Amino acid sequence: MVDQFIELMPELNKSFVETLIMVGIGLLVALIVGLPLGILLFVTDRNLFLENRWLKSILGVVVNLVRSVPFIILLVFLLPFTNFLLGTTTGPVSASVSLSVAAIPFYARIVESAARDIDRGVIEAAIACGASPWLIIKDIIFPEIKPGLISGLTITAISLIGYSAMAGAIGGGGIGDLAIRYGYYRYDNFVMFTTVILLVVMVQVIQYAGDFISKSVKKS
Amino acid sequence: MISLITIERLNKVFETNSQSVVGVDNVSLTINQGEIFGVVGYSGAGKSTLLRCMNILERPTSGKVYVDGTDLLALPPKELRTARQSIGMIFQGFHLAMSKTVEDNVAFALKAAGVSRRKRKERTLELLDLVGLSDKSDQYPAQLSGGQKQRVSIARSLANNPKVLLCDEATSALDPNTTKSILKLLKRINNELGLTIVLITHEMEVVKEICDRCAVMEEGRIIEQDKTYNLFASPENALTKKFIKSVMDFEIPNELYEQCSGTIVQMKFAGKKAEESIVSDLLKEFKIRGNILHGKIDYIQKKALGIFVMELEGESEEIRKALESLEQNLEEVEVLQNGRPVHRVDARTQ
16 A cells, blocks of 8 residues: 555645646636625625626626536636637646636625625725725725635635646646546546545645634634 | 804605605705704604715715805715815714724724824824723724724714714614713813714703704604704604603602692793792792692703692682793693693793
8 A cells, every 4th residue: 555655646746736736826816806806896886885887787797607607618618718828728727727717706706795794884984084995995895804805715725626626627637637537537446535535635724724814814 | 153064955865676765855954163963853764864965975866065165065076085084973883994903993084084104193092092092092893892982983083183073873872871971072072172063863862961952853854953952941843842751751650640639730940940939939929838749950051941740739719820820930831630731831822
Protein backbone atom coordinates (compact mmCIF):
# COMPACT_ATOMS: atom_id res chain seq x y z
CA MET A 1 0.00 0.00 0.00
CA VAL A 2 2.87 2.34 0.86
CA ASP A 3 4.40 1.47 -2.51
CA GLN A 4 1.18 2.29 -4.23
CA PHE A 5 1.04 5.62 -2.45
CA ILE A 6 4.60 6.54 -3.32
CA GLU A 7 3.86 5.62 -6.90
CA LEU A 8 0.82 7.88 -6.87
CA MET A 9 2.52 10.83 -5.16
CA PRO A 10 3.77 12.74 -8.23
CA GLU A 11 0.39 12.45 -9.96
CA LEU A 12 -1.43 13.41 -6.76
CA ASN A 13 0.82 16.41 -6.26
CA LYS A 14 0.25 17.61 -9.77
CA SER A 15 -3.51 17.20 -9.51
CA PHE A 16 -3.58 18.99 -6.18
CA VAL A 17 -1.77 21.99 -7.62
CA GLU A 18 -4.10 21.97 -10.64
CA THR A 19 -7.14 22.02 -8.39
CA LEU A 20 -5.66 24.87 -6.38
CA ILE A 21 -5.03 26.84 -9.57
CA MET A 22 -8.56 26.27 -10.88
CA VAL A 23 -10.32 27.04 -7.61
CA GLY A 24 -7.96 29.92 -6.81
CA ILE A 25 -8.50 31.70 -10.12
CA GLY A 26 -12.25 31.06 -9.93
CA LEU A 27 -12.41 32.54 -6.42
CA LEU A 28 -10.32 35.54 -7.36
CA VAL A 29 -12.56 36.36 -10.33
CA ALA A 30 -15.67 35.78 -8.19
CA LEU A 31 -14.31 38.30 -5.72
CA ILE A 32 -13.30 40.87 -8.34
CA VAL A 33 -16.41 40.63 -10.52
CA GLY A 34 -19.03 38.81 -8.44
CA LEU A 35 -18.75 41.07 -5.40
CA PRO A 36 -19.44 44.35 -7.22
CA LEU A 37 -22.11 42.61 -9.27
CA GLY A 38 -23.83 41.38 -6.10
CA ILE A 39 -23.73 44.85 -4.55
CA LEU A 40 -25.06 46.33 -7.79
CA LEU A 41 -27.90 43.80 -7.75
CA PHE A 42 -28.68 44.94 -4.21
CA VAL A 43 -28.48 48.73 -4.53
CA THR A 44 -30.51 48.85 -7.75
CA ASP A 45 -33.36 47.02 -6.04
CA ARG A 46 -36.72 48.68 -5.32
CA ASN A 47 -36.69 51.43 -2.70
CA LEU A 48 -32.92 51.52 -2.52
CA PHE A 49 -30.73 54.47 -3.14
CA LEU A 50 -29.67 53.51 -6.67
CA GLU A 51 -33.00 52.01 -7.66
CA ASN A 52 -32.93 51.16 -11.36
CA ARG A 53 -35.52 48.70 -12.53
CA TRP A 54 -34.00 48.14 -15.97
CA LEU A 55 -30.47 47.50 -14.81
CA LYS A 56 -31.72 45.30 -11.99
CA SER A 57 -33.81 43.09 -14.22
CA ILE A 58 -31.20 42.79 -16.96
CA LEU A 59 -28.51 41.83 -14.45
CA GLY A 60 -30.92 39.46 -12.76
CA VAL A 61 -31.76 37.68 -15.99
CA VAL A 62 -28.11 37.32 -17.00
CA VAL A 63 -27.16 35.96 -13.59
CA ASN A 64 -30.01 33.47 -13.64
CA LEU A 65 -29.16 32.44 -17.18
CA VAL A 66 -25.59 31.51 -16.33
CA ARG A 67 -26.67 29.83 -13.12
CA SER A 68 -29.24 27.68 -14.88
CA VAL A 69 -26.75 26.10 -17.30
CA PRO A 70 -25.32 22.83 -15.92
CA PHE A 71 -21.61 23.26 -15.34
CA ILE A 72 -20.50 20.50 -17.71
CA ILE A 73 -22.46 22.16 -20.51
CA LEU A 74 -21.06 25.57 -19.62
CA LEU A 75 -17.59 24.07 -19.79
CA VAL A 76 -18.10 22.88 -23.36
CA PHE A 77 -20.12 25.90 -24.39
CA LEU A 78 -17.35 28.28 -23.36
CA LEU A 79 -14.58 26.42 -25.22
CA PRO A 80 -14.49 28.91 -28.12
CA PHE A 81 -14.35 31.78 -25.65
CA THR A 82 -11.55 30.10 -23.71
CA ASN A 83 -9.69 29.48 -26.93
CA PHE A 84 -10.07 33.12 -27.92
CA LEU A 85 -8.91 34.27 -24.50
CA LEU A 86 -5.95 31.94 -23.94
CA GLY A 87 -5.22 30.36 -27.30
CA THR A 88 -5.69 26.91 -25.78
CA THR A 89 -8.55 24.91 -24.29
CA THR A 90 -6.68 22.42 -22.13
CA GLY A 91 -5.00 22.67 -18.77
CA PRO A 92 -6.18 24.02 -15.42
CA VAL A 93 -6.02 27.69 -16.47
CA SER A 94 -8.37 27.01 -19.38
CA ALA A 95 -10.75 25.18 -17.12
CA SER A 96 -10.66 28.10 -14.71
CA VAL A 97 -12.29 30.30 -17.35
CA SER A 98 -15.52 28.30 -17.16
CA LEU A 99 -15.17 27.97 -13.39
CA SER A 100 -14.87 31.74 -13.12
CA VAL A 101 -17.91 32.29 -15.29
CA ALA A 102 -19.88 29.93 -13.07
CA ALA A 103 -18.49 31.44 -9.87
CA ILE A 104 -19.35 35.08 -10.68
CA PRO A 105 -23.17 34.80 -10.57
CA PHE A 106 -22.98 32.26 -7.75
CA TYR A 107 -21.04 34.60 -5.54
CA ALA A 108 -22.99 37.64 -6.72
CA ARG A 109 -26.23 36.12 -5.43
CA ILE A 110 -24.61 35.28 -2.10
CA VAL A 111 -23.37 38.87 -1.78
CA GLU A 112 -26.82 40.18 -2.71
CA SER A 113 -28.59 38.07 -0.14
CA ALA A 114 -26.05 39.01 2.54
CA ALA A 115 -26.69 42.68 1.75
CA ARG A 116 -30.44 42.16 1.99
CA ASP A 117 -29.96 41.15 5.61
CA ILE A 118 -28.66 44.60 6.52
CA ASP A 119 -31.19 46.58 8.48
CA ARG A 120 -32.60 49.01 5.91
CA GLY A 121 -32.72 51.64 8.61
CA VAL A 122 -28.93 51.72 8.83
CA ILE A 123 -28.76 52.59 5.13
CA GLU A 124 -31.53 55.11 5.61
CA ALA A 125 -29.65 56.76 8.46
CA ALA A 126 -26.61 57.02 6.20
CA ILE A 127 -28.74 58.67 3.52
CA ALA A 128 -30.11 61.06 6.13
CA CYS A 129 -26.50 61.96 6.98
CA GLY A 130 -26.11 63.14 3.40
CA ALA A 131 -23.67 60.39 2.43
CA SER A 132 -23.00 59.70 -1.24
CA PRO A 133 -23.98 56.31 -2.72
CA TRP A 134 -20.35 55.31 -3.03
CA LEU A 135 -19.63 56.18 0.61
CA ILE A 136 -22.66 54.18 1.71
CA ILE A 137 -21.47 51.15 -0.26
CA LYS A 138 -17.87 51.44 0.89
CA ASP A 139 -18.43 52.51 4.46
CA ILE A 140 -21.75 50.97 5.48
CA ILE A 141 -22.78 48.07 3.24
CA PHE A 142 -19.33 46.56 2.77
CA PRO A 143 -18.28 46.45 6.45
CA GLU A 144 -21.76 45.33 7.52
CA ILE A 145 -21.68 42.28 5.23
CA LYS A 146 -18.02 41.38 5.66
CA PRO A 147 -18.70 38.18 7.66
CA GLY A 148 -21.26 37.16 5.02
CA LEU A 149 -18.78 37.89 2.24
CA ILE A 150 -16.24 35.57 3.81
CA SER A 151 -18.62 32.73 4.53
CA GLY A 152 -19.97 33.19 0.99
CA LEU A 153 -16.46 32.84 -0.35
CA THR A 154 -16.14 29.60 1.61
CA ILE A 155 -19.32 28.25 0.07
CA THR A 156 -18.14 29.31 -3.39
CA ALA A 157 -14.73 27.66 -2.91
CA ILE A 158 -16.29 24.37 -1.90
CA SER A 159 -18.71 24.45 -4.83
CA LEU A 160 -15.82 25.19 -7.16
CA ILE A 161 -13.94 22.15 -5.87
CA GLY A 162 -16.97 20.11 -6.78
CA TYR A 163 -17.24 21.72 -10.21
CA SER A 164 -13.52 21.29 -10.86
CA ALA A 165 -13.98 17.51 -10.93
CA MET A 166 -15.78 18.01 -14.22
CA ALA A 167 -12.89 20.02 -15.64
CA GLY A 168 -11.30 16.73 -16.64
CA ALA A 169 -13.86 16.56 -19.41
CA ILE A 170 -11.89 19.25 -21.27
CA GLY A 171 -8.48 18.15 -20.02
CA GLY A 172 -8.30 20.55 -17.14
CA GLY A 173 -6.83 18.09 -14.66
CA GLY A 174 -7.23 18.32 -10.91
CA ILE A 175 -7.91 15.89 -8.09
CA GLY A 176 -11.45 15.18 -9.17
CA ASP A 177 -10.22 14.31 -12.64
CA LEU A 178 -7.63 11.98 -11.16
CA ALA A 179 -10.33 10.19 -9.19
CA ILE A 180 -12.44 9.75 -12.30
CA ARG A 181 -9.62 8.60 -14.55
CA TYR A 182 -8.02 6.07 -12.21
CA GLY A 183 -10.74 5.24 -9.77
CA TYR A 184 -13.74 5.18 -12.05
CA TYR A 185 -12.43 4.22 -15.47
CA ARG A 186 -9.74 1.81 -14.24
CA TYR A 187 -11.47 0.47 -11.13
CA ASP A 188 -8.48 1.49 -9.02
CA ASN A 189 -10.05 1.74 -5.60
CA PHE A 190 -6.84 2.85 -3.93
CA VAL A 191 -6.53 5.96 -6.07
CA MET A 192 -10.23 6.63 -5.72
CA PHE A 193 -10.16 6.50 -1.92
CA THR A 194 -6.95 8.49 -1.67
CA THR A 195 -8.30 11.28 -3.84
CA VAL A 196 -11.67 11.31 -2.10
CA ILE A 197 -9.97 11.54 1.29
CA LEU A 198 -7.84 14.38 0.01
CA LEU A 199 -10.96 16.20 -1.23
CA VAL A 200 -12.71 15.65 2.09
CA VAL A 201 -9.75 17.07 3.96
CA MET A 202 -9.58 20.07 1.62
CA VAL A 203 -13.23 20.90 2.08
CA GLN A 204 -12.99 20.56 5.85
CA VAL A 205 -9.96 22.81 6.03
CA ILE A 206 -11.59 25.46 3.82
CA GLN A 207 -14.83 25.36 5.80
CA TYR A 208 -13.02 25.57 9.12
CA ALA A 209 -10.79 28.42 7.98
CA GLY A 210 -13.73 30.26 6.45
CA ASP A 211 -15.82 29.97 9.61
CA PHE A 212 -12.90 31.09 11.71
CA ILE A 213 -12.17 34.20 9.64
CA SER A 214 -15.84 35.05 9.28
CA LYS A 215 -16.31 34.85 13.03
CA SER A 216 -13.25 36.93 13.75
CA VAL A 217 -14.47 39.86 11.63
CA LYS A 218 -17.92 39.80 13.15
CA LYS A 219 -18.52 42.61 15.61
CA SER A 220 -21.86 41.80 17.09
CA MET B 1 -40.50 84.20 15.05
CA ILE B 2 -38.42 83.14 12.09
CA SER B 3 -39.77 80.05 10.39
CA LEU B 4 -37.21 77.34 9.70
CA ILE B 5 -39.32 74.68 8.05
CA THR B 6 -42.25 75.50 5.83
CA ILE B 7 -44.40 72.81 4.33
CA GLU B 8 -46.99 73.74 1.74
CA ARG B 9 -49.87 71.55 0.65
CA LEU B 10 -47.85 68.40 1.01
CA ASN B 11 -49.31 65.14 -0.27
CA LYS B 12 -47.82 61.70 -0.22
CA VAL B 13 -49.60 58.81 -1.88
CA PHE B 14 -48.12 55.32 -1.75
CA GLU B 15 -48.79 53.29 -4.85
CA THR B 16 -48.91 49.58 -4.29
CA ASN B 17 -49.78 47.03 -6.94
CA SER B 18 -53.47 47.01 -6.28
CA GLN B 19 -54.26 50.28 -4.54
CA SER B 20 -53.01 53.68 -3.57
CA VAL B 21 -52.76 54.63 0.07
CA VAL B 22 -52.73 58.24 1.21
CA GLY B 23 -49.93 58.81 3.71
CA VAL B 24 -50.04 62.58 4.05
CA ASP B 25 -53.09 64.53 2.94
CA ASN B 26 -52.65 68.20 2.04
CA VAL B 27 -50.61 69.27 5.04
CA SER B 28 -49.31 72.80 5.45
CA LEU B 29 -47.13 73.53 8.42
CA THR B 30 -44.64 76.07 9.69
CA ILE B 31 -42.00 75.26 12.26
CA ASN B 32 -40.17 78.13 13.88
CA GLN B 33 -36.50 78.54 14.52
CA GLY B 34 -35.43 77.25 17.92
CA GLU B 35 -38.67 75.60 18.95
CA ILE B 36 -39.43 72.01 19.79
CA PHE B 37 -42.36 70.97 17.67
CA GLY B 38 -44.24 67.76 18.31
CA VAL B 39 -46.47 65.76 16.00
CA VAL B 40 -48.69 63.21 17.71
CA GLY B 41 -51.01 60.62 16.31
CA TYR B 42 -51.71 56.92 16.34
CA SER B 43 -49.58 54.68 14.16
CA GLY B 44 -50.66 54.97 10.56
CA ALA B 45 -51.70 58.60 10.97
CA GLY B 46 -48.97 59.67 8.57
CA LYS B 47 -46.76 61.49 11.05
CA SER B 48 -43.68 59.45 10.25
CA THR B 49 -44.20 59.99 6.53
CA LEU B 50 -44.59 63.71 7.11
CA LEU B 51 -41.33 63.79 9.06
CA ARG B 52 -39.50 61.79 6.42
CA CYS B 53 -40.64 64.30 3.81
CA MET B 54 -38.75 66.99 5.71
CA ASN B 55 -35.41 65.58 4.55
CA ILE B 56 -36.77 63.87 1.44
CA LEU B 57 -36.16 60.37 2.73
CA GLU B 58 -39.65 60.11 1.33
CA ARG B 59 -40.29 62.12 -1.83
CA PRO B 60 -43.68 63.86 -1.60
CA THR B 61 -46.18 63.24 -4.38
CA SER B 62 -46.91 66.96 -4.46
CA GLY B 63 -46.33 70.07 -2.39
CA LYS B 64 -43.34 72.06 -1.23
CA VAL B 65 -40.78 71.57 1.51
CA TYR B 66 -38.59 74.50 2.51
CA VAL B 67 -35.91 74.08 5.13
CA ASP B 68 -34.02 77.24 6.05
CA GLY B 69 -35.27 78.89 2.89
CA THR B 70 -34.15 76.11 0.55
CA ASP B 71 -36.68 74.36 -1.63
CA LEU B 72 -35.52 70.80 -1.00
CA LEU B 73 -37.53 69.29 -3.83
CA ALA B 74 -35.84 71.49 -6.39
CA LEU B 75 -32.33 70.38 -5.46
CA PRO B 76 -30.28 68.03 -7.64
CA PRO B 77 -29.03 64.89 -5.80
CA LYS B 78 -25.64 66.25 -4.84
CA GLU B 79 -27.01 69.45 -3.34
CA LEU B 80 -29.78 67.56 -1.60
CA ARG B 81 -27.07 65.52 0.11
CA THR B 82 -25.38 68.70 1.27
CA ALA B 83 -28.71 70.03 2.52
CA ARG B 84 -29.29 66.81 4.43
CA GLN B 85 -26.06 67.37 6.31
CA SER B 86 -27.72 70.28 8.07
CA ILE B 87 -30.80 68.24 8.92
CA GLY B 88 -30.04 65.71 11.64
CA MET B 89 -32.27 62.71 12.14
CA ILE B 90 -32.67 60.07 14.83
CA PHE B 91 -34.85 56.99 14.73
CA GLN B 92 -36.81 54.66 16.98
CA GLY B 93 -34.48 51.79 16.08
CA PHE B 94 -31.27 53.90 16.41
CA HIS B 95 -29.97 52.53 13.10
CA LEU B 96 -26.31 52.37 13.98
CA ALA B 97 -23.88 50.38 11.88
CA MET B 98 -23.18 47.26 13.93
CA SER B 99 -19.74 46.80 12.38
CA LYS B 100 -18.52 50.21 13.47
CA THR B 101 -17.37 51.42 16.85
CA VAL B 102 -19.28 54.21 18.55
CA GLU B 103 -16.61 56.63 17.42
CA ASP B 104 -16.73 55.46 13.79
CA ASN B 105 -20.51 55.63 13.72
CA VAL B 106 -20.37 59.29 14.68
CA ALA B 107 -17.41 59.96 12.41
CA PHE B 108 -19.33 58.56 9.46
CA ALA B 109 -21.59 61.60 9.35
CA LEU B 110 -18.50 63.82 9.27
CA LYS B 111 -16.97 61.68 6.56
CA ALA B 112 -20.17 62.15 4.55
CA ALA B 113 -19.61 65.89 4.79
CA GLY B 114 -16.00 65.54 3.65
CA VAL B 115 -14.38 66.53 6.95
CA SER B 116 -10.67 65.67 7.20
CA ARG B 117 -9.56 62.73 9.30
CA ARG B 118 -7.88 64.82 11.98
CA LYS B 119 -10.85 67.12 12.40
CA ARG B 120 -13.20 64.12 12.43
CA LYS B 121 -11.43 62.67 15.44
CA GLU B 122 -11.54 65.96 17.31
CA ARG B 123 -15.21 66.66 16.56
CA THR B 124 -16.29 63.08 17.32
CA LEU B 125 -14.79 63.22 20.80
CA GLU B 126 -16.46 66.57 21.36
CA LEU B 127 -19.84 65.11 20.34
CA LEU B 128 -19.47 62.02 22.48
CA ASP B 129 -18.64 64.27 25.38
CA LEU B 130 -21.81 66.27 24.70
CA VAL B 131 -24.01 63.16 24.88
CA GLY B 132 -22.08 61.76 27.85
CA LEU B 133 -20.46 58.75 26.19
CA SER B 134 -16.79 59.72 26.10
CA ASP B 135 -15.80 56.44 27.72
CA LYS B 136 -17.61 54.28 25.16
CA SER B 137 -15.89 55.47 21.99
CA ASP B 138 -14.21 52.13 21.26
CA GLN B 139 -17.23 49.94 21.94
CA TYR B 140 -19.56 48.42 19.40
CA PRO B 141 -23.30 49.18 19.38
CA ALA B 142 -24.09 45.60 20.43
CA GLN B 143 -22.38 46.31 23.75
CA LEU B 144 -24.56 49.35 24.51
CA SER B 145 -27.98 49.75 26.10
CA GLY B 146 -30.88 51.26 24.17
CA GLY B 147 -30.46 54.68 25.75
CA GLN B 148 -26.75 54.69 25.01
CA LYS B 149 -27.40 53.71 21.40
CA GLN B 150 -29.82 56.60 21.05
CA ARG B 151 -27.18 58.92 22.49
CA VAL B 152 -24.71 57.73 19.87
CA SER B 153 -27.25 58.35 17.15
CA ILE B 154 -27.92 61.82 18.57
CA ALA B 155 -24.18 62.51 18.46
CA ARG B 156 -24.11 61.31 14.86
CA SER B 157 -27.06 63.48 13.91
CA LEU B 158 -25.45 66.57 15.45
CA ALA B 159 -22.08 66.00 13.81
CA ASN B 160 -22.40 68.59 11.05
CA ASN B 161 -23.99 71.30 13.21
CA PRO B 162 -27.47 70.87 11.78
CA LYS B 163 -30.12 73.55 12.04
CA VAL B 164 -32.85 71.07 12.79
CA LEU B 165 -33.11 67.64 14.35
CA LEU B 166 -35.85 65.29 13.19
CA CYS B 167 -36.83 62.65 15.76
CA ASP B 168 -38.77 59.69 14.45
CA GLU B 169 -40.32 58.07 17.55
CA ALA B 170 -36.91 58.49 19.13
CA THR B 171 -37.98 57.41 22.61
CA SER B 172 -40.62 54.82 21.78
CA ALA B 173 -38.26 51.88 22.16
CA LEU B 174 -36.93 53.07 25.51
CA ASP B 175 -38.07 52.53 29.06
CA PRO B 176 -39.61 55.49 30.94
CA ASN B 177 -36.45 56.43 32.81
CA THR B 178 -34.28 56.33 29.72
CA THR B 179 -36.95 58.25 27.83
CA LYS B 180 -36.74 60.99 30.45
CA SER B 181 -32.98 61.22 30.18
CA ILE B 182 -33.06 61.33 26.37
CA LEU B 183 -35.72 64.04 26.46
CA LYS B 184 -33.60 65.98 28.92
CA LEU B 185 -30.68 65.71 26.54
CA LEU B 186 -32.81 66.91 23.63
CA LYS B 187 -34.07 69.82 25.69
CA ARG B 188 -30.49 70.71 26.64
CA ILE B 189 -29.35 70.58 23.02
CA ASN B 190 -32.30 72.77 22.10
CA ASN B 191 -31.28 75.30 24.75
CA GLU B 192 -27.53 75.25 24.33
CA LEU B 193 -27.25 74.95 20.57
CA GLY B 194 -30.48 76.70 19.67
CA LEU B 195 -31.36 73.66 17.61
CA THR B 196 -34.86 73.37 16.22
CA ILE B 197 -36.35 69.96 17.00
CA VAL B 198 -39.24 68.25 15.27
CA LEU B 199 -40.35 65.10 16.99
CA ILE B 200 -43.10 62.68 16.26
CA THR B 201 -44.46 60.37 18.87
CA HIS B 202 -47.55 58.55 20.01
CA GLU B 203 -46.72 59.26 23.63
CA MET B 204 -48.41 62.37 24.98
CA GLU B 205 -45.96 62.29 27.90
CA VAL B 206 -43.16 63.19 25.53
CA VAL B 207 -45.06 66.14 24.13
CA LYS B 208 -45.99 67.34 27.59
CA GLU B 209 -42.39 67.09 28.69
CA ILE B 210 -40.60 69.11 26.04
CA CYS B 211 -42.68 70.42 23.13
CA ASP B 212 -43.33 74.14 22.71
CA ARG B 213 -45.93 73.55 20.07
CA CYS B 214 -47.70 70.48 18.90
CA ALA B 215 -49.83 69.18 16.04
CA VAL B 216 -52.22 66.25 16.13
CA MET B 217 -52.49 64.07 13.05
CA GLU B 218 -55.19 61.70 11.93
CA GLU B 219 -55.55 59.96 8.59
CA GLY B 220 -52.80 62.01 7.01
CA ARG B 221 -54.20 65.38 8.06
CA ILE B 222 -53.30 67.79 10.82
CA ILE B 223 -56.51 68.14 12.76
CA GLU B 224 -55.33 70.51 15.46
CA GLN B 225 -52.21 72.45 16.31
CA ASP B 226 -51.40 74.91 19.02
CA LYS B 227 -49.00 75.73 21.80
CA THR B 228 -48.64 72.63 23.91
CA TYR B 229 -50.15 74.27 26.96
CA ASN B 230 -53.21 75.45 25.08
CA LEU B 231 -53.65 72.04 23.57
CA PHE B 232 -53.63 70.47 27.01
CA ALA B 233 -55.75 73.15 28.62
CA SER B 234 -58.43 73.36 25.97
CA PRO B 235 -58.30 70.64 23.34
CA GLU B 236 -60.93 71.03 20.66
CA ASN B 237 -60.82 67.91 18.56
CA ALA B 238 -62.15 64.61 19.89
CA LEU B 239 -58.91 62.79 19.11
CA THR B 240 -56.85 65.48 20.80
CA LYS B 241 -59.02 65.11 23.88
CA LYS B 242 -58.43 61.39 23.82
CA PHE B 243 -54.69 61.91 23.70
CA ILE B 244 -54.80 64.45 26.50
CA LYS B 245 -56.93 62.09 28.55
CA SER B 246 -54.21 59.46 28.25
CA VAL B 247 -51.91 61.58 30.41
CA MET B 248 -54.14 64.01 32.28
CA ASP B 249 -57.09 62.02 33.44
CA PHE B 250 -57.57 59.79 36.39
CA GLU B 251 -60.15 57.27 37.21
CA ILE B 252 -61.99 57.18 40.47
CA PRO B 253 -63.11 53.75 41.64
CA ASN B 254 -66.84 53.13 41.26
CA GLU B 255 -67.14 52.20 44.93
CA LEU B 256 -66.16 55.74 45.82
CA TYR B 257 -68.95 57.16 43.66
CA GLU B 258 -71.45 54.95 45.43
CA GLN B 259 -70.25 56.06 48.84
CA CYS B 260 -70.45 59.75 47.98
CA SER B 261 -73.75 61.42 48.76
CA GLY B 262 -72.88 64.86 47.43
CA THR B 263 -72.35 66.22 43.95
CA ILE B 264 -69.11 65.22 42.32
CA VAL B 265 -67.43 67.83 40.13
CA GLN B 266 -64.32 67.68 38.03
CA MET B 267 -62.65 71.03 37.59
CA LYS B 268 -59.89 72.06 35.27
CA PHE B 269 -57.74 75.01 36.22
CA ALA B 270 -55.69 76.55 33.48
CA GLY B 271 -53.34 79.50 33.26
CA LYS B 272 -53.43 82.03 36.12
CA LYS B 273 -56.48 80.38 37.65
CA ALA B 274 -54.44 77.35 38.56
CA GLU B 275 -52.52 79.57 40.92
CA GLU B 276 -55.52 81.35 42.46
CA SER B 277 -57.41 80.30 45.54
CA ILE B 278 -60.66 79.56 43.77
CA VAL B 279 -61.62 76.52 45.80
CA SER B 280 -61.11 78.07 49.19
CA ASP B 281 -63.00 81.20 48.10
CA LEU B 282 -65.82 78.98 46.94
CA LEU B 283 -66.07 77.18 50.26
CA LYS B 284 -66.12 80.47 52.11
CA GLU B 285 -68.71 82.12 49.89
CA PHE B 286 -71.28 79.32 49.79
CA LYS B 287 -72.65 77.16 52.53
CA ILE B 288 -71.18 73.95 51.29
CA ARG B 289 -68.47 71.53 52.30
CA GLY B 290 -65.87 70.30 49.87
CA ASN B 291 -64.04 67.03 49.89
CA ILE B 292 -61.16 66.45 47.49
CA LEU B 293 -61.31 62.99 45.92
CA HIS B 294 -58.54 63.31 43.42
CA GLY B 295 -56.30 66.00 42.06
CA LYS B 296 -53.18 66.84 40.19
CA ILE B 297 -51.32 69.87 38.97
CA ASP B 298 -49.12 69.45 35.95
CA TYR B 299 -46.56 71.94 34.78
CA ILE B 300 -46.47 72.22 31.02
CA GLN B 301 -44.04 74.74 29.57
CA LYS B 302 -43.63 75.95 33.15
CA LYS B 303 -47.32 76.83 33.37
CA ALA B 304 -49.63 75.08 35.77
CA LEU B 305 -52.56 73.01 34.63
CA GLY B 306 -54.66 71.46 37.38
CA ILE B 307 -57.45 68.95 37.47
CA PHE B 308 -59.39 68.31 40.65
CA VAL B 309 -62.27 66.06 41.46
CA MET B 310 -64.29 67.23 44.46
CA GLU B 311 -67.38 66.16 46.28
CA LEU B 312 -69.60 69.09 47.23
CA GLU B 313 -72.06 68.61 50.06
CA GLY B 314 -74.77 70.99 51.20
CA GLU B 315 -78.21 72.17 50.22
CA SER B 316 -78.98 71.75 46.55
CA GLU B 317 -79.66 75.46 46.02
CA GLU B 318 -76.28 76.38 47.46
CA ILE B 319 -74.57 73.76 45.35
CA ARG B 320 -76.27 75.05 42.23
CA LYS B 321 -75.03 78.56 42.96
CA ALA B 322 -71.57 77.28 43.73
CA LEU B 323 -71.45 75.44 40.42
CA GLU B 324 -72.54 78.54 38.56
CA SER B 325 -69.78 80.53 40.15
CA LEU B 326 -67.27 77.82 39.25
CA GLU B 327 -68.43 77.77 35.67
CA GLN B 328 -67.83 81.46 35.39
CA ASN B 329 -64.34 81.19 36.76
CA LEU B 330 -62.94 78.03 35.31
CA GLU B 331 -61.90 76.59 32.01
CA GLU B 332 -63.98 73.48 32.37
CA VAL B 333 -66.37 72.17 35.00
CA GLU B 334 -68.01 68.78 34.79
CA VAL B 335 -70.47 67.17 37.15
CA LEU B 336 -69.78 63.48 37.30
CA GLN B 337 -72.01 60.54 37.98
CA ASN B 338 -70.49 57.09 37.98
CA GLY B 339 -67.42 58.59 36.42
CA ARG B 340 -69.25 60.14 33.48
CA PRO B 341 -70.10 63.79 33.01
CA VAL B 342 -73.85 64.34 33.18
CA HIS B 343 -73.91 68.04 32.78
CA ARG B 344 -71.04 69.65 31.07
CA VAL B 345 -70.39 73.33 30.91
CA ASP B 346 -67.56 74.84 29.03
CA ALA B 347 -66.82 78.24 30.49
CA ARG B 348 -65.54 79.63 27.24
CA THR B 349 -68.75 79.04 25.33
CA GLN B 350 -70.82 81.10 27.70
